[in-house]
Amino acid sequence: NAGVTQTPKFRVLKTGQSMTLLCAQDMNHEYMYWYRQDPGMGLRLIHYSVGEGTTAKGEVPDGYNVSRLKKQNFLLGLESAAPSQTSVYFCASSFQAEAFFGQGTRLTVV
């Protein structure tokens, strides 16, 4: 009963490097979300998807891209990492009311 799984759990990047964070859910949920969590800032929505093949911008989309080619997967890409993208990233999925969260990915950009 996996729920929402994020990979990797930790990563250190150098400025300018690229990477992709993977979120996988096994609950057949339509909605999926990517957030970043920073001290004192709460959770800020980066991008979200309301179904396979759809994506939409959230509150802080700059510097990130996403894809939802399969219903169960939601990928978050950083094309050219910057120190300002150092954060904990959370993925979530939901069907109607309740959202289920992954355990988070701690990303450090040096």
Place this chain on the structure above:
Amino acid sequence: GNSVTQMEGPVTLSEEAFLTINCTYTATGYPSLFWYVQYPGEGLQLLLKATKADDKGSNKGFEATYRKETTSFHLEKGSVQVSDSAVYFCALRGGNQGGKLIFGQGTELSVKP
């Protein structure tokens, strides 16, 4: 666009004290409102929800009432325990912004024995 504002933390209480964490929102339409809780090192989990005006959500002794007239969804608990120490997030989804789910900045609660 929609937004959620929570009272700032940290909030420090003694065990068995009464808890209130204020949450107000701005939204068009009729959103659903939520409280999520995050324990150290974990992701968020749903604590309670309300989907229409005057609904009261409740769970584990916590409760919150959806007040459309004051655009509020304050979290309350009559007697907190040490195990309630966590970060609490107010959230909003829907209204005229469909599936977009947004959160307040979170309020850290610390309960001392």
